[in-house]
Amino acid sequence: EVQLLESGGGLVQPGGSLRLSCAASGFTFSSYGMSWVRQAPGKGLEWVSRIDDSGGSTNYADSVKGRITISRDNSKNTLHLQMNSLRAEDTAVYYCVRGWGWVDSWGQGSLVTVSS
Amino acid sequence: EIVMTQSPATLSVSPGERATLSCRASQSVSSNLAWYQQKPGQAPRLLIYGASTRATGIPGRFSGSGSGTEFTLTISSLQSEDFAVYYCQQYNNWPRTFGQGTKVEIK
Numbered sequence: 001e002v003q004l005l006e007s008g009g010g011l012v013q014p015g016g017s018l019r020l021s022c023a024a025s026g027f028t029f030s031s032y033g034m035s036w037v038r039q040a041p042g043k044g045l046e047w048v049s050r051i052d053d054s055g056g057s058t059n060y061a062d063s064v065k066g067r068i069t070i071s072r073d074n075s076k077n078t079l080h081l082q083m084n085s086l087r088a089e090d091t092a093v094y095y096c097v098r099g100w101g102w103v104d105s106w107g108q109g110s111l112v113t114v115s116s
Numbered sequence: 117e118i119v120m121t122q123s124p125a126t127l128s129v130s131p132g133e134r135a136t137l138s139c140r141a142s143q144s145v146s147s148n149l150a151w152y153q154q155k156p157g158q159a160p161r162l163l164i165y166g167a168s169t170r171a172t173g174i175p176g177r178f179s180g181s182g183s184g185t186e187f188t189l190t191i192s193s194l195q196s197e198d199f200a201v202y203y204c205q206q207y208n209n210w211p212r213t214f215g216q217g218t219k220v221e222i223k
Binding site for chain 2: 035044045046047050059061062095100101102103104106107108109
């Protein structure tokens with residue numbers, strides 16, 4: 001069974017930083033592109049970033065470009081999202097997801113709240 | 117960026133009835149279109165990819181159609197567990213983009 005378990009969310013002040021991690025299991029992690037998708041409270045879904053299976057190719061939404069970095073450690077089956085210069089509008093549940101076209105597996109989500 | 121527009125925003129349907137949800141892309145996405153279902157407090161679940169291919173474990177009452185810019189998700193006979201929000205998403209271009217969602221509620 002595919003499992004994606006996010007960690008690292010929480011409350012952070014505007015301008016602060018946070019690093020999300022996602023522990024993957026139940027599949028060959030190094031064979032899949034991975035992504036982060038977020039959902040602001042009561043709102044729709046936004047694709048934030050994606051990374052290919054080797055970690056050699058990444059893409060970012062314009063709303064986070066220059067502030068967020070996606071990375072992966074295939075030796076540890078782990079996906080990361082380093083978030084800097086956080087803004088109130090970054091407040092959302094962040095989902096670790098398998099896939100970089102369509103998403104066939106989702107984590108349970110990690111809430112990031114940016115507030116003073 | 118490709119804008120995905122879903123209609124209607126809310127669909128009121130009685131159990132057992134058919135539901136038809138629409139999704140329109142601002143430019144062609146070929147058949148690179150997925151549908152997801154989301155229930156309150158849960159992560160979304162993949163229903164359809166490739167515009168018409170059901171994901172593993174998805175019941176046959178869910179079907180997708182369309183290509184280019186016009187897509188449809190049909191639920192042939194609504195069950196109680198189908199009342200949820202549905203999102204379409206294109207994966208033809210980066211950034212991947214979602215529609216704003218259609219809420220299917222009990223009539």
